[in-house]
Amino acid sequence: MKRGSDLPDYREQAPEVAARFAKIALRPKILEVRALGKMFGSHETLRDITFDVRRREFVCVLGASGCGKSTLIRIIAGLETATSGQILLDGKPVRGPGPDRGMVFQNYTLFPWLTVRANVMFGLRMKGKSAFEAETEARQWISMVGLLKYEHAYPHELSGGMKQRVAIARALANRPRILLMDEPFGALDAQTRAQMQAYLLKIWRNVDVTILFITHDLDEAVYLSDKILVLGPNPGRVLELIENPVPRPRSREQFVSPVFLSAYNRISELIHPPGSIPVEKVPIIRMTMAGDDVE
């Protein structure tokens, strides 16, 4: 936990934040996850996951490793099948992967044999658009992520952050109903990750897109999201759906604001409940031989 107990309750919302949630609640549901369960053999990975994502909402799914959050997003993407429950996109059940649910993976997954431009064109070409049309559209998206200078580069010539920007442009070019992001910045160094987070918020402001974002980083979740779905492990289940009280527009200065910390502490409490990490007494092994022991 970041600081003492003189923080506001994370459920208290400033008027403008409350107004925003009231507005979101009126929007249509894009994604509905209904009592989703997943078994791998006899191991229960997910149990009774239920939540909604509304139009243009930014929802983070947060949990410690092993709580099934990646499985959840892969089921939503259609890359894996659920054992029970249902997923509705615009009210219709989803079956298999499709371009209406764009996905950004942690390990970039750019096609190494295609240039940046051809990567972004991929989905458009699959849709059957002509090369000319796809090219024009792809260039718009590439310019939106600020990589027009690199449109003829191949993925191996780009840095991790640039690759992920291409991956975002590639997913957005399909104009998906929802953008699924599976720990997209997990492989980046801290500084690049911070840049990419700010970048993503900028894109989300400018592009009318709904985002479901998986992360294990508490700061990231509170910084980015409208709502945070906190998952617990064994089996993966919803601990709480938190309405993020931090007002928008977000900035990194908010990281130390009381309202940010109140949300942060609540999540931290959920993921690592007091007493969940046993304090073991470990014997000290001395490695000194020349009698230079220190206390």
Next chain:
Amino acid sequence: MQSEVLTPFREVSERAGFLLTLASFILPLAVWCIISYVPFIWHPLVKIHSPGGVSFFREGALVEKKVFVAENSKMREQGLQEAIGRPANPIFLPAPHEVAIAFFKAFTTPPRRSGEPWLHESLWHSIRIIFWGFFWSSLFGVPLGILCGVYGPVAKLTEPVVDFIRYMPAPAFGALTVAVMGIYDAPKIAIIFIGTFFQQVLVIANTTRRLDPSLLEAAQTLGARRSQLLVHVVVPGVISDLYNDMRILLGWAWTYLIVAEYIGASSGITYFINQQAKYRIYDNVFAAIFMIGIIGFTTDRFLAWLGRHIFPWQKQERPGLLRRLQLARAEAIERQAAQKEAIG
């Protein structure tokens, strides 16, 4: 001091690499030279210069050193003229310069009997056999290998029997292929095919399986249908690795050449080598063997060079030819667009 040379996986500098490559050819050549040109090393025979009083010595004949010494001491006892000769190696080990001369002379020497092929005709015949054997093998082996790599059921249906046949030596099929296909080129091509095809299917399948599966997932979330994945993701994703596999497989095809050419009516470079050995012109035998090596080696080097240029997305120090063309074209288009904007 710790030896830096023997650090595992340590890169060799460019200069050292060049020198070592040079040495890898020069060292065996040096050994050959020493054996050939230093009279007191090996040289188990004596080449007769003048037979002297020895009745059965002929000028230019090779006799064993023991016999030479014994005969000469006999001559000395009888007061006859001693034979003169100098140490020599057996006829099957010509000196480097003799082979070097044979290299050129073999092409300009007409065949002993009319109707026999010239050396270049023999070589060309061999190259054709290899080409067609490898062509037919690849025509079926590459697609089948890719399908095995991609689709589990195809692999389960194909690979066990392919793996089984792989262990049967291709030459074992020789008699059978002759019975079915006659004695000319067809059975030889078939042997190259049999020797290559079964390995090829397994090698290509394994390479295909190494494709990052998350690329297939990404493609599907971008709207690629399952039927599109093969052409739009799998094939481009593995093609540069397949290219390198093919280079290695082509090397294997060469190793089946001599066996293949023995089958039915002996032909090609094998026939040439056999004839020359029969005539005891071992210079030519060596020259022909080296030619096979040189053709194989230069083909491989050429394909390696080509490989660096035809896959523009490959990570390498200097961009390949195709990549440079691609960039030049992009630049030209941009320049044009800028001009148009300036005018309009």
